[in-house]
Amino acid sequence: MTPSALYFDGLTSQRREVTLKAAETLELAQDGEILARWPWREIRRADAAPGRVRLRCRGAAELARLEFCDDAAGRAILRRCAKAGDDEDSAISTAKIVGWSMAAGLSILALAWFGMPLAADRLAPLVPQSWENRVGEMVEQQASTVFGKKTCEGAEGAAALDKLVGKLRAQAGLPPAPPPQVLASSAPNAFALPGGRVYLLRGIIDEAQSPDELAGVIAHEFAHVRHCDGLRRLIRDGGGSYLVSLLFGDITGAGAAVFATRALFGAAYSREDETAADATAIEVLRGLGRSPAPMGQLLVRVTGNDERLSLLASHPMSSDRLATMEAARVATTGPDLLDAGEFQALKAICGAGKLEQKPEKAAEKKGG
Structure with a gap:
């Protein structure tokens, strides 16, 4: 049985039911026409309701999604994707948050150390x-x-x-x-x-x-x-x-x-x-x-x-x-x-x- 899923290309609001073929890439086809090819190494799991499987592709449009009607089929695809469930992006996001937090903290310190004395020098005479x-x-x-x-x-x-x-x-x-x-x-x-x-x-x-x-x-x-x-x-x-x-x-x-x-x-x-x-x-x-x-x-x-x-x-x-x-x-x-x-x-x-x-x-x- 060929697995199927709902495909959103991220460019339009159109929802398409596609069939999936596991080849060198994951091929997404509708009525025999291949709409997209997702490299296995770029497939990642996306946020979804508990128990549901939703995938995205790092090389596709930002909002492109693949939602599985059959969770078993979704999990089968996941097993082919070595990095689909890893925390690489999460780690990157966490690193960004930490980095921006540190930058904000340093900005506050810089304001207290340099900004407030400068503001005091400008405001006091006024x-x-x-x-x-x-x-x-x-x-x-x-x-x-x-x-x-x-x-x-x-x-x-x-x-x-x-x-x-x-x-x-x-x-x-x-x-x-x-x-x-x-x-x-x-x-x-x-x-x-x-x-x-x-x-x-x-x-x-x-x-x-x-x-x-x-x-x-x-x-x-x-x-x-x-x-x-x-x-x-x-x-x-x-x-x-x-x-x-x-x-x-x-x-x-x-x-x-x-x-x-x-x-x-x-x-x-x-x-x-x-x-x-x-x-x-x-x-x-x-x-x-x-x-x-x-x-x-x-x-x-x-x-x-x-x-x-x-x-x-x-x-x-x-x-x-x-x-x-x-x-x-x-x-x-x-x-x-x-x-x-x-x-x-x-x-x-x-x-x-x-x-x-x-x-x-x-x-x-x-x-x-």
Whole structure:
């Protein structure tokens, strides 16, 4: 008995009942006319309902199919096809899936490594000032939570600090911002939030020996604001979720919380960011007729002078920064930023005497 099957040529919707002849190839004929010859080595089993046999040919049209009305006949043909039931194509498909999956994963990594920093560099300068202020307000809430709202509010000291910050802000070309605050923390640090609000930790005021030293630290933090370093890090670290927040104007959600955590406790700014901030601080101080050298002297006292760390640090070592600031030294031609009485009032803003030295480790990590 000559086996028969239903043949679809893959080019038309016509269904043909054909007879099959096993020769050097599998011949498909209708009414004595050979419609197709399928080489045995190219015949493969195609998907079909359970218990049914359906074949295809790799050299035929993509949709060409041979469906057996008699499953026994179909299985007999299968036995002639050594590769009909093997997993060659399946293996190829699996390899393609794995390959594309790996490519997709590498693309995501490339986007995170190269794309997000590039997007952050492009987007941060375009963020409206009102949005930046809202980010700063959100981060300010986090700062209040971290430090338990332990602010120093000596009236004369606050007035002196406001005067110092006002001069630096005007010289740096930054818009008005809420008054600066001093937090009762022994960590010698300072930071400026997006929007420009300045926070000094009491430890840095205790360490300062002149208004120019404090001015250098504040000018350095203002430089990070002017360069949008905090916003760039927020966009980079917040990733796609923060980009979406930017698009819809919602910048006080999870993205701002990410920034709050990293801004206060995360890793320092990059070496390039710190170098650029130093350069801007030097420019601001020289614009006020003050030498930048005292800023470097304060940094050395606060952070030490361990040259062994210079290649490992995420920002230039203080001795390197001091050398840069010493090289930029100019004769002092501008008026004092604060007089002696104002500076002493600022030093006493948190009350008499230094805090017991128990630095908050998290606050020291930023070192910006």
